[in-house]
Amino acid sequence: MTQTARGSVEIASARSETFQSIDPRTGEVVGEHPIHDAETVNSRVASTRKAQREWAELGFAGRKQHLDKWRKILAKRLDELAGVICAETGKPLDDARLELVLVLDHLHWAGANAEKVLKRRKVSSGVLMSNQVSTVEYLPFGVVGVIGPWNYPAFTPMGSIAYALAAGNGVVFKPSELTPGVGEWLVRTFAEAVPEYPVFQLITGFGETGAALCESGVDKVAFTGSTATGKRVMASCAQSLTPVLVECGGKDALIVDSDADLAAAADAAVWGAMSNAGQTCIGVERVYVVEAVAERFLEMVAERAKKLRPGAEPGAEFGPITMASQVDLIREHIDDAISGGGRAVVGGRDSVRPPFVEPVVLADVPEDSAAVAEETFGPTIVVQRVRDADEGIARANDSRYGLGGTVFSRARGMELARKLRSGMVAVNSVISFAGVPALPFGGVGDSGFGRIHGADGLREFARTQAVTRTKFKIPLNPMSFARPKSTVGTVVRLIRLMRGR
Numbered sequence: 411m412t413q414t415a416r417g418s419v420e421i422a423s424a425r426s427e428t429f430q431s432i433d434p435r436t437g438e439v440v441g442e443h444p445i446h447d448a449e450t451v452n453s454r455v456a457s458t459r460k461a462q463r464e465w466a467e468l469g470f471a472g473r474k475q476h477l478d479k480w481r482k483i484l485a486k487r488l489d490e491l492a493g494v495i496c497a498e499t500g501k502p503l504d505d506a507r508l509e510l511v512l513v514l515d516h517l518h519w520a521g522a523n524a525e526k527v528l529k530r531r532k533v534s535s536g537v538l539m540s541n542q543v544s545t546v547e548y549l550p551f552g553v554v555g556v557i558g559p560w561n562y563p564a565f566t567p568m569g570s571i572a573y574a575l576a577a578g579n580g581v582v583f584k585p586s587e588l589t590p591g592v593g594e595w596l597v598r599t600f601a602e603a604v605p606e607y608p609v610f611q612l613i614t615g616f617g618e619t620g621a622a623l624c625e626s627g628v629d630k631v632a633f634t635g636s637t638a639t640g641k642r643v644m645a646s647c648a649q650s651l652t653p654v655l656v657e658c659g660g661k662d663a664l665i666v667d668s669d670a671d672l673a674a675a676a677d678a679a680v681w682g683a684m685s686n687a688g689q690t691c692i693g694v695e696r697v698y699v700v701e702a703v704a705e706r707f708l709e710m711v712a713e714r715a716k717k718l719r720p721g722a723e724p725g726a727e728f729g730p731i732t733m734a735s736q737v738d739l740i741r742e743h744i745d746d747a748i749s750g751g752g753r754a755v756v757g758g759r760d761s762v763r764p765p766f767v768e769p770v771v772l773a774d775v776p777e778d779s780a781a782v783a784e785e786t787f788g789p790t791i792v793v794q795r796v797r798d799a800d801e802g803i804a805r806a807n808d809s810r811y812g813l814g815g816t817v818f819s820r821a822r823g824m825e826l827a828r829k830l831r832s833g834m835v836a837v838n839s840v841i842s843f844a845g846v847p848a849l850p851f852g853g854v855g856d857s858g859f860g861r862i863h864g865a866d867g868l869r870e871f872a873r874t875q876a877v878t879r880t881k882f883k884i885p886l887n888p889m890s891f892a893r894p895k896s897t898v899g900t901v902v903r904l905i906r907l908m909r910g911r
Contacts, residue, residue, distance in 0.1 A: 431591055465578060465609045498589040501728070530545050559691075632871075680715050687728045816836045816839075
């Protein structure tokens with residue numbers, strides 16, 4: 411498999427036993443890593459499973475203690491890992507550091523909240539089973555396979571890794587072939603912090619390695635990548651009924667109402683669209699702005715976008731397009747938008763200068779254009795005029811994707827947010843939901859299903875077990891061949907009396 415937008419894994423043949431990771435800014439080789447075959451993958455899953463049993467027996471407090479040790483190492487050596495991220499993705503240092511700030515916060519939340527969310531708790535047994543003590547708890551699956559992306563190579567997979575480990579699972583991690591060094595660094599530092607429990611192991615390689623992980627007997631697979639590859643992962647896992655969590659593409663929209671703070675909305679739109687060179691699954695790709703304020707809003711967006719500069723040097727606002735093949739798709743989307751009658755307000759066709767793409771602001775693009783309908787994954791944004799915010803919501807929802815969304819409105823923010831068909835929404839801010847560890851993260855439609863982060867994320871990596879325990883015998887027991895003939899009739903009369911009104 412080779413990488414497509416957001417780190418999806420596509421089929422390719424691996425012709426050597428090792429492969430190189432490359433700095434996309436310079437083409438320089440920054441690391442060499444093994445291509446693991448199915449035998450190695452199976453071996454690592456087996457060894458992780460063996461270690462996982464003892465890891466689970468540590469209990470929540472014991473696991474938290476070890477995860478805290480790892481977190482302190484990550485915090486102390488944050489700039490070291492940020493350097494690896496920069497070298498493999500090309501993103502500016504501060505962007506990498508910001509990514510790792512989120513990693514630390516989520517790792518802390520997962521360890522601190524796992525017991526409260528997953529521990530055994532009593533539930534009501536109801537009238538018919540009043541002689542039973544009923545409990546539910548969330549037990550670890552066993553071994554979770556995590557297939558990660560390259561755009562946020564630490565933050566995104568750690569949304570699965572940290573929560574799976576806190577829930578008592580072992581993890582076998584396949585990072586993107588574009589960022590294997592980040593995965594190696596994470597696994598190595600975990601081993602430094604927790605040498606006695608090798609429950610977090612690494613596999614590297616291309617698509618064949620990822621496919622082998624899906625077929626290895628892991629108890630769940632968490633995948634981040636393209637919708638097309640997510641479907642292939644699901645098809646592979648379906649052969650063994652292995653459950654999957656799938657976080658795929660997005661075409662996230664920002665709605666600007668007539669009463670919005672336009673300066674804040676313009677700032678959010680440009681950050682959401684251009685940060686990380688637009689290579690953000692929950693980034694802003696479309697804006698629907700109410701006609702009454704559209705011209706002023708567009709001026710503000712253009713003013714901010716014109717100031718941004720991509721590059722490899724420390725002062726650049728964003729870096730290169732990490733995956734070289736994505737440049738062609740970005741160019742195609744820009745061409746299609748302009749050819750269809752859209753306006754290039756900032757930049758245009760000449761903004762594509764591999765490996766960099768300068769900011770591009772497009773306006774009045776046909777809704778059936780690829781730039782509006784498909785994930786671009788570059789520093790581009792399409793601004794569309796609408797009659798009112800409700801029309802903006804309708805257009806935003808007219809998409810096969812449904813990952814994140816943004817609303818700027820003083821009076822109707824929460825109302826409009828609830829109408830968006832998306833897994834997450836930020837009101838009068840952008841992408842803020844990703845920074846809240848207690849909030850679940852995930853999409854609907856072609857953006858995937860399942861949730862990482864928060865209590866939902868912890869439960870995603872645990873299997874539910876319901877238990878009843880008899881406290882005392884009851885005189886009316888309908889679940890016995892020794893029951894009197896009148897028992898069921900008595901139970902029916904009782905339930906009609908209590909539940910038939």
